[in-house]
Amino acid sequence: MGPDDLAQYVWSDKGNRPPFLPPSEDARENQMRAEAATRSHEIDRALAREARDKRRDKEHILKMLLLGQSGSGKTTVLKNIRMMGDNEKWEAERGLWRPVVYYNLLHSVNAVVQALGSAIVHPAETVSAGRGAPASFSPTSSWDSTTGRHSTDSRASSERPPPPALTMQHGKLRLELAPLRQVEADLEALLTTQAVDDSWDPGDAVLVATPFVDVPVENICGPREKPKELTARSHEEWMGTVAPLLRAAQTGASNVVTVAANVLWHQHKDITQLWQDRAVQDTIRRRRVILDSSGVYFLNHAGRIAQRNYVPTDDDILHARLHTISVQEYNIDLPDPQATQNSDSVQPHFAKLRGKFGVEQWRIFDVGGSRTQRAHWLPFFDDVKFVLFVAPIHCFDEHLAEDHRVNRLADSIQLWTALVKSALLKRTDFILFLNKVDLLRQKLAAGSDPARHVPQYTGGLDPDKFTSYVKRSFSQIYKQSPLSRPENRTLYIRTTAAVDPQHTQATLVSIEDAIQSRNVEKSLGLSSLQ
Structure with missing residues (x-):
C-alpha cells in the first residue's frame, strides 16, 4: 500500500477517524464537562443528605446545655443522668x-x-x-x-x-x-x-x-x-x-x-x-x-x-471530684420501647421520651463553669432546646476561688441574669436547680446567718424560708426579661440535694412537661401530639 492509498484509507469511511489517532479537543471538553456534572450531582446529593440529617436531628435529638459556676454540682447532675440513661457505658467506666x-x-x-x-x-x-x-x-x-x-x-x-x-x-x-x-x-x-x-x-x-x-x-x-x-x-x-x-x-x-x-x-x-x-x-x-x-x-x-x-x-x-476544662459532650441513645417492653432496666422516663415524643437521642453539653471558661458558652446556644442551670444556694457566705471579692451566690445570680436576657435563648426552655439544700440546712443549723451576706433576706436561720427567698429572686429575674413570654419559653424550678439520684427524675419530668407544651412540640416537629 502506497502513501496515497494510506491517506485515502485514513480520511475515507465517511470522515470517521481511525481509533489509533488521539481524540479531538471537543471530546476532551465533553469528558471534562461530564465529570464536572457528576461531581456537582454528588455534591448536591451530599448537601441534600446533610439537610435531611439536620432536619432529623432537630426532630429526634434533644439538645441540652448544662450550665453553672464551678462547684455548683452540675457534673454530679450529669453523672446521675448518665448512670440511669447510659448504664452500659457507666459500668464500663466504673473501674x-x-x-x-x-x-x-x-x-x-x-x-x-x-x-x-x-x-x-x-x-x-x-x-x-x-x-x-x-x-x-x-x-x-x-x-x-x-x-x-x-x-x-x-x-x-x-x-x-x-x-x-x-x-x-x-x-x-x-x-x-x-x-x-x-x-x-x-x-x-x-x-x-x-x-x-x-x-x-x-x-x-x-x-x-x-x-x-x-x-x-x-x-x-x-x-x-x-x-x-x-x-x-x-x-x-x-x-x-x-x-x-x-x-x-x-x-x-x-x-x-x-x-x-x-x-x-x-x-x-x-x-x-x-x-x-x-x-x-x-x-x-x-x-x-x-x-x-x-x-x-x-x-x-x-x-x-x-x-x-x-x-x-x-x-x-x-x-469523686475531678474538674474538666473542655466542653464535654455526652450522647445518650434512648431505648426503643418495642425492643425493651419486658425490660426492668429501662428507666420509665427515658422510655417515655422515646415512645411518646419520638426523641431518639439526648445530647448533653457540659460546659466549664469557671470564670475563664464562660466565654466558650456562646457557640453552644444555637439550636439548644433546654438549659439546665445549677445554682448552689448553700454558698451565700462563700467566695469564688478565682476572685475573693465575688460572692458565689451573687455570681450565680449574675450568670442567671445574663442567660435569661440572651436573645440566642429566647426560645429555649430553662430548668433551674437550686442545689445543695442539704448543705444549706447543715450550714444554717451551725448558726451561719444568711442575712449577714444577703441584707434583703429577713427569714433568719429557717432553711425553707431562705430557699423560698432565693427561688423568688431567680424567678423574678426570669420574669423581668422581655424574652420570657409564655409563648416563647417556660421555666421549671426544682430544689435538689448535693448528691441525689432524684436529680435525673426531676430533669426528665421538667423536660416531659416542656415537650408537651405547644411551643416545644412545634420546635421539635411534634405538633401532631396536640
Missing part, C-alpha cells in the same frame, strides 16, 4: 474511677494531717474564719465524723467533756501518714492535664463575670489564687491514661495506681484513727479546715476504699 477516688481520699487525709502538724508546731494558734465559715465545720457546733453532720444541741455540747490535748502519739501518727503526700502528688501528675492554665488575670476582664456583660477591671482585681482542684482537659483524656495502667496492674505490673492502693491498704487503720480522734476533730474545728461534703464522705469510707478488691460504687463516683 477507671479508682485512682480518682484514691486521690480524693488522699487529698482530704493530707489536709487533716497538715492541720494537725500546724497545731503541733503552733498549739496556741487559732485560725480566723476569714471569708466566712466553711460548710463542713464550725466552731459553734460539734461534728460527727461518722455521719458527716453537725450536732447543734447546745446542752449536749455543754455536757461534752473538753477534747483531749494533742500528744506525742499524734505526732507519731502524723509522721506515719507523711508519705501519703507523695502518693497524692503522683496521682495528681497522672490525672492532671499538663500545661493547662485555668487561672485568670485582669486582661480577661471582658467576659469573666458573666458570659455577656463587660466588667470594669477595677471591680475584679481583688486577691486571687488558683483553685486547688484536680483538673483534666477531658474525661476521655484521663480515662485514656488510666485504662492501660489498670490493665497492666492485672498482670502484676507496678505503677502509680497499684502503689496508691498498697499504701492505702497498709495505712487505712492509721487514716481511720486520725479521722475519728477527738483531739484531731477539735483541731479541724479550731483551725477552720475546709473539707467539703465529698472530702468528709471519703474519710468516712476510708476503710472500705482501702480494701484490696475495691471497686468504686455509684456513690463513690458521684462524690
Whole structure:
C-alpha cells in the first residue's frame, strides 16, 4: 500500500477517524464537562443528605446545655443522668474511677494531717474564719465524723467533756501518714492535664463575670489564687491514661495506681484513727479546715476504699471530684420501647421520651463553669432546646476561688441574669436547680446567718424560708426579661440535694412537661401530639 492509498484509507469511511489517532479537543471538553456534572450531582446529593440529617436531628435529638459556676454540682447532675440513661457505658467506666477516688481520699487525709502538724508546731494558734465559715465545720457546733453532720444541741455540747490535748502519739501518727503526700502528688501528675492554665488575670476582664456583660477591671482585681482542684482537659483524656495502667496492674505490673492502693491498704487503720480522734476533730474545728461534703464522705469510707478488691460504687463516683476544662459532650441513645417492653432496666422516663415524643437521642453539653471558661458558652446556644442551670444556694457566705471579692451566690445570680436576657435563648426552655439544700440546712443549723451576706433576706436561720427567698429572686429575674413570654419559653424550678439520684427524675419530668407544651412540640416537629 502506497502513501496515497494510506491517506485515502485514513480520511475515507465517511470522515470517521481511525481509533489509533488521539481524540479531538471537543471530546476532551465533553469528558471534562461530564465529570464536572457528576461531581456537582454528588455534591448536591451530599448537601441534600446533610439537610435531611439536620432536619432529623432537630426532630429526634434533644439538645441540652448544662450550665453553672464551678462547684455548683452540675457534673454530679450529669453523672446521675448518665448512670440511669447510659448504664452500659457507666459500668464500663466504673473501674477507671479508682485512682480518682484514691486521690480524693488522699487529698482530704493530707489536709487533716497538715492541720494537725500546724497545731503541733503552733498549739496556741487559732485560725480566723476569714471569708466566712466553711460548710463542713464550725466552731459553734460539734461534728460527727461518722455521719458527716453537725450536732447543734447546745446542752449536749455543754455536757461534752473538753477534747483531749494533742500528744506525742499524734505526732507519731502524723509522721506515719507523711508519705501519703507523695502518693497524692503522683496521682495528681497522672490525672492532671499538663500545661493547662485555668487561672485568670485582669486582661480577661471582658467576659469573666458573666458570659455577656463587660466588667470594669477595677471591680475584679481583688486577691486571687488558683483553685486547688484536680483538673483534666477531658474525661476521655484521663480515662485514656488510666485504662492501660489498670490493665497492666492485672498482670502484676507496678505503677502509680497499684502503689496508691498498697499504701492505702497498709495505712487505712492509721487514716481511720486520725479521722475519728477527738483531739484531731477539735483541731479541724479550731483551725477552720475546709473539707467539703465529698472530702468528709471519703474519710468516712476510708476503710472500705482501702480494701484490696475495691471497686468504686455509684456513690463513690458521684462524690469523686475531678474538674474538666473542655466542653464535654455526652450522647445518650434512648431505648426503643418495642425492643425493651419486658425490660426492668429501662428507666420509665427515658422510655417515655422515646415512645411518646419520638426523641431518639439526648445530647448533653457540659460546659466549664469557671470564670475563664464562660466565654466558650456562646457557640453552644444555637439550636439548644433546654438549659439546665445549677445554682448552689448553700454558698451565700462563700467566695469564688478565682476572685475573693465575688460572692458565689451573687455570681450565680449574675450568670442567671445574663442567660435569661440572651436573645440566642429566647426560645429555649430553662430548668433551674437550686442545689445543695442539704448543705444549706447543715450550714444554717451551725448558726451561719444568711442575712449577714444577703441584707434583703429577713427569714433568719429557717432553711425553707431562705430557699423560698432565693427561688423568688431567680424567678423574678426570669420574669423581668422581655424574652420570657409564655409563648416563647417556660421555666421549671426544682430544689435538689448535693448528691441525689432524684436529680435525673426531676430533669426528665421538667423536660416531659416542656415537650408537651405547644411551643416545644412545634420546635421539635411534634405538633401532631396536640
